[in-house]
Amino acid sequence: NAGVTQTPKFRVLKTGQSMTLLCAQDMNHEYMYWYRQDPGMGLRLIHYSVGEGTTAKGEVPDGYNVSRLKKQNFLLGLESAAPSQTSVYFCASTLSGGGPYEQYFGPGTRLTVT
Amino acid sequence: GESVGLHLPTLSVQEGDNSIINCAYSNSASDYFIWYKQESGKGPQFIIDIRSNMDKRQGQRVTVLLNKTVKHLSLQIAATQPGDSAVYFCAATTGGSYIPTFGRGTSLIVHP
Numbered sequence: 001n002a003g004v005t006q007t008p009k010f011r012v013l014k015t016g017q018s019m020t021l022l023c024a025q026d027m028n029h030e031y032m033y034w035y036r037q038d039p040g041m042g043l044r045l046i047h048y049s050v051g052e053g054t055t056a057k058g059e060v061p062d063g064y065n066v067s068r069l070k071k072q073n074f075l076l077g078l079e080s081a082a083p084s085q086t087s088v089y090f091c092a093s094t095l096s097g098g099g100p101y102e103q104y105f106g107p108g109t110r111l112t113v114t
Numbered sequence: 115g116e117s118v119g120l121h122l123p124t125l126s127v128q129e130g131d132n133s134i135i136n137c138a139y140s141n142s143a144s145d146y147f148i149w150y151k152q153e154s155g156k157g158p159q160f161i162i163d164i165r166s167n168m169d170k171r172q173g174q175r176v177t178v179l180l181n182k183t184v185k186h187l188s189l190q191i192a193a194t195q196p197g198d199s200a201v202y203f204c205a206a207t208t209g210g211s212y213i214p215t216f217g218r219g220t221s222l223i224v225h226p
């Protein structure tokens with residue numbers, strides 16, 4: 001199993017540009033999450049999904065959109081990037097049913113917005 | 115809402131010592147707790163978890179202790195090795211939620 005993978009690993013955007021981060025998991029997990037991690041701030045939840053076709057807002061959803069068209073994929077979109085969105089983004093997934101359980105994290109995407 | 119915090123942002127130890135990383139949580143209804151390890155440039159990795167019906171759980175070289183009375187948990191690492199150098203996060207969930215609240219992390223530095 002590859003676990004949780006993220007594409008791309010690094011990206012530099014100019015203010016106002018858009019991009020999509022892709023997360024894929026091969027563990028048949030129902031729940032998927034997008035977090036951002038900033039120095040000294042820990043992990044903050046952006047959006048999450050409890051199953052295919054569903055999404056919900058987390059703690060810091062503004063400026064981001066998500067889609068879960070397939071169970072194994074969870075996409076994070078930035079429509080108009082801002083310097084405040086410079087961060088490291090982590091995707092995670094977890095089992096459902098009888099839980100909660102630990103989350104499995106991807107390797108991260110380092111995004112810089114200039 | 116729930117808040118989860120770690121007592122010290124940095125902990126320095128000598129190789130071979132035992133390390134203790136502490137975490138406090140605010141919601142007495144929290145019922146599931148996890149410790150993650152994050153090495154530089156990588157995503158967090160599960161170390162050990164504990165549910166609120168337990169006080170202690172042991173893994174390989176790691177032990178988690180839960181004190182529900184004072185809303186505190188700790189991660190103990192035995193015979194700390196340089197490979198243990200990382201940032202350690204605790205996370206808590208409440209009422210069977212699948213949305214954990216993360217602490218800010220403690221950086222463990224192991225000196226050879």
